[in-house]
Amino acid sequence: MNEAEILKRYWGFDAFRPMQEEIVRSVLSGQDTLALLPTGGGKSVCFQVPAMVMEGICIVVSPLIALMKDQVEHLKAKGIEAVAIYSGMGKREIDILLDNCIYGKIKFLYLSPERLMSDLVRVRISYMNVCLIAVDEAHCVSQWGYDFRPPYLKINEIREIHPKVPVLALTATATGRVRTDIVEKLNMTDAQVFVKSFARKNLSYVVLAQEDKYKKLIDVVTNVKGSGLVYVRNRRETAEVASFLSRNRIAADFYHAGIEKNERFRKQEDWKRNRIRVMVATNAFGMGIDKPDVRFVVHLDLPESLEAYYQEAGRAGRDEAKAYAVLLANPADALALKAKYADNFPTVAEIKKTYHYLGSYFQLAYGAGLDLTFGFDLADFCKKFNLWVIKTIGALKFLEYNGYVALSENVFLQSRVMFLVGHEDVYRFQIENIGYDPLIKAILRSYGGSFDSYVKINEAEIAQRIKRSFNEVQKQLNTLEELGLLSYLPQTDQPQLQYIRERVDQDHMDIDAKYLEQRKQIQEDQIKAVLDYAVKQECRSVQLLTYFDEPNSEKCGVCDVCLAEKKADDLDVLEDRIDFEIVTSLQTEAQDLDKLIPALKTGSETDRLDRIRALLDAGKIKTDGKNYYL
Numbered sequence: 001m002n003e004a005e006i007l008k009r010y011w012g013f014d015a016f017r018p019m020q021e022e023i024v025r026s027v028l029s030g031q032d033t034l035a036l037l038p039t040g041g042g043k044s045v046c047f048q049v050p051a052m053v054m055e056g057i058c059i060v061v062s063p064l065i066a067l068m069k070d071q072v073e074h075l076k077a078k079g080i081e082a083v084a085i086y087s088g089m090g091k092r093e094i095d096i097l098l099d100n101c102i103y104g105k106i107k108f109l110y111l112s113p114e115r116l117m118s119d120l121v122r123v124r125i126s127y128m129n130v131c132l133i134a135v136d137e138a139h140c141v142s143q144w145g146y147d148f149r150p151p152y153l154k155i156n157e158i159r160e161i162h163p164k165v166p167v168l169a170l171t172a173t174a175t176g177r178v179r180t181d182i183v184e185k186l187n188m189t190d191a192q193v194f195v196k197s198f199a200r201k202n203l204s205y206v207v208l209a210q211e212d213k214y215k216k217l218i219d220v221v222t223n224v225k226g227s228g229l230v231y232v233r234n235r236r237e238t239a240e241v242a243s244f245l246s247r248n249r250i251a252a253d254f255y256h257a258g259i260e261k262n263e264r265f266r267k268q269e270d271w272k273r274n275r276i277r278v279m280v281a282t283n284a285f286g287m288g289i290d291k292p293d294v295r296f297v298v299h300l301d302l303p304e305s306l307e308a309y310y311q312e313a314g315r316a317g318r319d320e321a322k323a324y325a326v327l328l329a330n331p332a333d334a335l336a337l338k339a340k341y342a343d344n345f346p347t348v349a350e351i352k353k354t355y356h357y358l359g360s361y362f363q364l365a366y367g368a369g370l371d372l373t374f375g376f377d378l379a380d381f382c383k384k385f386n387l388w389v390i391k392t393i394g395a396l397k398f399l400e401y402n403g404y405v406a407l408s409e410n411v412f413l414q415s416r417v418m419f420l421v422g423h424e425d426v427y428r429f430q431i432e433n434i435g436y437d438p439l440i441k442a443i444l445r446s447y448g449g450s451f452d453s454y455v456k457i458n459e460a461e462i463a464q465r466i467k468r469s470f471n472e473v474q475k476q477l478n479t480l481e482e483l484g485l486l487s488y489l490p491q492t493d494q495p496q497l498q499y500i501r502e503r504v505d506q507d508h509m510d511i512d513a514k515y516l517e518q519r520k521q522i523q524e525d526q527i528k529a530v531l532d533y534a535v536k537q538e539c540r541s542v543q544l545l546t547y548f549d550e551p552n553s554e555k556c557g558v559c560d561v562c563l564a565e566k567k568a569d570d571l572d573v574l575e576d577r578i579d580f581e582i583v584t585s586l587q588t589e590a591q592d593l594d595k596l597i598p599a600l601k602t603g604s605e606t607d608r609l610d611r612i613r614a615l616l617d618a619g620k621i622k623t624d625g626k627n628y629y630l
Helices: 003-011 020-028 043-053 065-077 091-103 113-117 119-126 150-161 176-185 213-223 235-247 261-272 306-313 331-344 348-361 378-385 389-401 423-432 434-446 459-466 470-482 513-535 540-547 560-586 593-599 605-617
Strands: 033-036 057-061 082-085 108-111 130-135 167-171 192-195 203-209 227-231 252-255 278-281 294-299 323-329 373-375 405-407 411-413 416-419 486-489 492-494 496-499 627-629
Touching (some): 003 020, 020 033, 020 043, 020 192, 033 176, 043 130, 043 167, 065 108, 091 119, 091 416, 108 113, 113 119, 113 150, 113 405, 119 150, 130 150, 150 176, 150 389, 203 560, 213 235, 235 252, 235 278, 252 261, 306 323, 306 513, 306 540, 331 389, 331 513, 348 378, 348 389, 378 389, 389 405, 389 513, 423 434, 434 470, 513 540, 560 593, 560 605
Parallel strands (some): 033 167, 033 192, 057 108, 082 108, 130 167, 227 278, 227 294, 252 278, 294 323
Antiparallel strands (some): 373 496, 405 496, 411 492, 416 486
């Protein structure tokens, strides 16, 4: 099948969206390709469709684990074989999945960037028949980008293994400088660059300086019909704002990464299906959630960068119908933004201290830890060592850049098991250990394939089936693992921290101070751009487009600045017309107000009186106290 037939058969579309077809053809011709498509522009189709045309496996690098898992499930639902490998998985589990990629029929291998640091992964990739390397969120490869991820630099090592395989880099937000850096960092040859304009003609950008943000939020939600998103700074605020909206009879709910997985899914579905109207969330919400009919996105706080703002605001109006992106800001917010980021930038000493505390937290000896992965509770870590959260996150990113650790996002990993011995040994064990027989039978009957690979299990369902408690099931599974009968990986819902090298003492740490200063300057520039956007009385769309290297753009005509200018222009025209009528009327005879005001046709009575006073003050008409004349 060709690309059009594959698009129709697997995705059900008769035609590609604008620019998708050109990108697909570039990839199929073997060209290295960089594609910038705005949020909701259909980036995944750009690598999934050509990979289905080509012979071999497509490797997809993405930092968004939740999105990776969703895409794998969607591909499987279409009958396309796909797997994902990310932090938190056991070595044996990864081993089996990689073998399936070499010897099986896997078409898509999704990798989180920190997995590229593993020798095991790189060696196995060398044995794969790779047809395409797709790099999602490609701005993460650039230190000039707003979300630089050091492990992305390892993508080059895949290119060295498969030098003739084309690379497709995809992102929604990148300045000209970042685009150039992406091409350079990914060693692209004669790269074809496709850039869809960042202009969103249906989206009205509005900035409102408000002290009482909650009152203004109610005004926005009341006056704009349809569903919406409200972004706030932290988890606590999500619940507070959702509760406030609910008290004002607006169907609202809240979302953040700390909510249990099933509950998060339920909330997403309620919002997507319009059972609730407004979702109040941290920036953890929205990635990969395709809801085209969002009519408004409100930010109650200043964003950390214009890239982040453009991406979040761009979740409104994907159906091309009228939508609003509203930023509620006041002078205090500017101080808060500077304090949150600029004042919390870590020093070299603080980075080293954070690394030392990590070793103590995980009780890791010097010289140990290589390739070890731990569930990481950031809040608990900061509380234990009395650290600032934002500064600690910054320190962890620099430790990542300098090759000490890798940190993944929050990821829900369901419990998995795999039998390590054959059928006969398991049967013999059941006969000799009758107490474990119900549990083993329940696994074998409910979860097929557990002798060949890891299968997802639900301990609560098993407990109900064999009439045991949840704790008893977990205890038996742990015992079976200790006995070497099976491998049991309990569920987790935490970020994963991986040691890239053995733990070293602080004196032998090498932190790139020059790079540290460079990142600090980049952050300061990003914050300045946000503050300028919030106060500058220039078309909001023009400001954003200029930032993303689209100079000389036309005014949008629908943002708050353009509408204010239009109103001022309309007022000028109105005043000129009233002035003309007044002067024309007084040319024939002097008149009192009772006769002059009704004779005018333009404006309200107040408008007419205002212009008569203005013309008197300017000396263009005169009065004797009763009548008006020229």
